[in-house]
Amino acid sequence: MAHLLGAENLSIAFNGRVILDGVSLGLNEGDRVGMVGRNGDGKSTLMRLLAKRGEGDNGRVTWVGGLNVGYLDQQDVLDGDMSVGEAIVGDADEHEWASNRTARDIMDGLVKEVDWHAKIADLSGGQKRRVALAKLLIGDHDVIMLDEPTNHLDVEGVHWLANHLKNRWRPNQGGLLVVTHDRWFLDEVSTRTWEVHDGMVEPFEGGYAAYILQRVERDRQNASIESKRQNLAKKELAWLRRGAPARTSKPKFRIDAANELIADVPEVRNKVELASLAVTRLGKDVVDILDASVSYPGKDVLKKIEWRLAPGERTGILGVNGAGKSTLLGLIDGTVEPTEGRVKRGKTVKVVTLSQKLDELTEFLNDPVRVVISQLRTSYTVGAGSKAQELTPGQLLERLGFSNHHLSTPIKDLSGGQKRRLQLLMILLEQPNILILDEPTNDLDTDMLAAMEDLLDTWPGTLIVVSHDRYFLERVTDQQYTLFGGKLRHLPGGVDEYLRLRTEEEARTGAASSSSASSTTTQPASSDSAAVSGAERRAAQKEISTIERRLQKLTQSIEKVHAKMADHDQSDFDGLRALNEELRGYEDEVASLEERWLELSELVG
Incomplete structure (x- = not known):
């Protein structure tokens, strides 16, 4: 493969x-x-240097002649006085870019819902990110x-971007070089990984x-590597291996090696112990939302x-922005009252929300960390049953990546x-029994996300998570719901x-718009699950059971x-x-059955 760019002895x-200390790569x-x-x-420093947006103290970065590099910075660098259209395509007429299939796909995927004539300064953070991406990708x-x-992209935006880059x-x-804490996205687009640590x-x-x-x-081969990091990585590997068949039907590493590594690693959560402890702390009644609707002037939200x-x-x-997720969370924590129906809460319920705004830290901004934690509880229990362990706030800080000098x-x-992790610590030490996490992964690297997930694995309460980080959402929750048209819908397929x-909803909306524009009547597309008859569904479920038994054998x-x-x-x-041939035959059959599963x-939903 031809060389595109590289660094030589970069410091x-x-x-x-x-x-960075004498880094050489290509x-x-x-x-x-x-x-x-x-x-x-x-990570960001290395990327800026490779993009020739800065210079190192030593070494050099080289590009092949005529190389065209597109670079997206973390920060917003768009001219606030420009319109959306000017920022993306400059002075180009619409027919110049609209005739390009890739350009049309980028516009539809990123800025379809953004006003083409709006000023950049008037956009939200998420809209600015989409415009910046569209400007680069076009x-x-x-x-x-x-x-x-x-950053600032929802689940659909992340999914579209991954498909576009692939x-x-x-x-x-x-060539693609990406820095992100979104681990699902990394797995989708990356064929190689660079770990930046200790100057190398x-x-x-x-x-x-x-x-x-x-x-x-x-x-494992280097005993001097800190054991805590190793254990977290092994725990995460265990979850990756033991997840749904969707994660293992096309494995990115040798299954036999993974099995050997995690043979003595327990499941990431002891659900029986945690559920038992949750009942003890909460009782059987938690929060019941009963036939509840919420309306604002001119809009029915739930x-x-x-x-x-x-x-x-x-x-x-x-759910998409505006679907009612925040309103639903408000019904749970009591900040929103239903306009119809009612919400019933258990007597011992204590709801705390990890919000996006870091409100818990506002009154302590000028205080050092040690002063803040000295005002908190003296201990925090992790684990359940015989594995329960008492940690001091200082030990909990260390577990969340803080050192003594902090x-x-x-x-x-x-x-x-760091503020995000301290906010989580303060909330956990309040000992809530219902914890709401609203976009908790912002500003955290992959190691700290793993540390947060490890801590939540031992948290014995009811957990509600809203996040665009697909990996985190699937990792810490056991089921998912969505809000469609103000209705709450369970997602067995996650x-x-x-x-x-x-996708089906957008197709129906597009078909309805086309129908209206042409003054013709068409029927909206039905979902796959709606088109499946009861007999077909039962037959599919029966075949699924047969496949699962065969996979066990x-x-x-x-x-x-x-x-x-x-x-x-x-x-x-x-x-x-x-x-070996016998083994290969079994493995081929497993792969085929998992694809059919x-x-x-998908058919039965």
């Missing part, structure tokens, strides 16, 4: 701290690289560098899941919502991610089902072949070859 330091045609690492370890670039491109170039053409860049093959596996193996929250329930809420730092001088429903057969291979005479090549699951 840079800020305020006496070395960020980006070739066809590379799709995701960059991971802790906040402050140099250009013809050999290499695209994206620094936190999913299909933008032909295989072995173009360590390369790994594959996306995020493959990187986790390789990092665990590296940490219509006849029926939802009984259970002790220990872990639910994710999906204790004397005023709150106002903390980074966005985020994939939500995206399918949104195949797993046992694979384990037996592995055992035979381990005990077999290693000099008997013919015998080993026969066992996914098709049937």
Whole structure:
């Protein structure tokens, strides 16, 4: 593959701290690289240097002749006085870009809902991000560098961007370099991973899941690597491996190696113990939303919502902006009263919300961290049953990535991610039994997200999460719901089902608009699940059960072949070859059955 750009012996330091120390690397045609690492370890700095937006203290960055690099900064760099149209296409007439299929797809995917004539200064943060992405992607670039491109994007926006980047170039053409904390997005678009840490860049093959596996193996071989980080990575790997068949039908790493690594790792959450403890703390009555509707002048937001929250329930809420997610959360925490119906709360219920606004820290901005935590509870219990453990606020801080020198730092001088983690600590120490997380992943790197997930795994209460971070949502919740037309709808198929429903809804809306414009009458498209008859659904469910039983038997057969291979005479090549062919046959059948399982699951909804 042809070389596109590279760094040679690149070094840079800020305020006496070395960020990059003699880094040498290259980006070739066809590379799709995701960059991971802790906040402050140099991911964005490295990208800026590779994009020639700055210079290092030593070393150099080289591009091949005529290279066209598109770069998206974390910060808003658009001219606020420009209109949306001017920012994206400049002075070009509409027919110049509208005749380009890719340009039309970018406009539809990112800025369809944004006023073409609106001033950039008047847009929301999410709208500005979409305009900046559209401006970049509409250009013809050999290499695209994206620094936190999913910030302010909803689940659908992230899904569209991933698909666009996967299909933008032909295989072995173009180059992509992306910094993001969105682990689902990393797995979708990346074929290689660069971990930036301790002044160096360590390369790994594959996306995020493959990187986790390789990092665990590296940490096992090097006992000096901190054990806490290793355990978190192993725990995350266990979840990746043991997730729904959708995660394992097209594995990005060797399944047998993953099984060996997590053989002694328990499930990420002990659901029985947590549910038992939740009932003890909450009782059987939590929050019952009974036939509740909420209306504002000129708009019905929620219509006849029926939802009984259970002790220990872990639910994710999906929906477009304006669908009513915040209103629904308000019904739960009592800040919104229904205009019809009622909300019934248990006597011991204590609801706390981790909001996007960091309100809990406002009165402490000039205080150092140690003063703030000294005013909190003296202990916090993690785990349940025999594994329960008491942690001091200081130990909890350490678990969330703070070190001793942070204790004397005023709150106002903390980074966005540190403020976010301190906010979570303060809320947990209030010992709520219903915790609402509203976009909790903002400003957190992948390691800190894993630390937050690990902490939430031991939290024995009812958890409600609203997040555009698909990986986090699937990781910490056990089920998902969405709001469509003011109605609450369960999503047995999770985020994939939500995206399918949104696509169908947009298709119906588009068909209705076309029908209205042409003065003809057409029937709206029906969803796949609506088109399935009862008999077909029962047959599909029966086949799913048959497949699941067969997969269990195949797993046992694979384990037996592995055992035979381990005990077999290693000099008997013919015998080993026969066992390997038997194993390959089982694995091929597993892959085929898992694909069929996914098709049937989509069919029955």
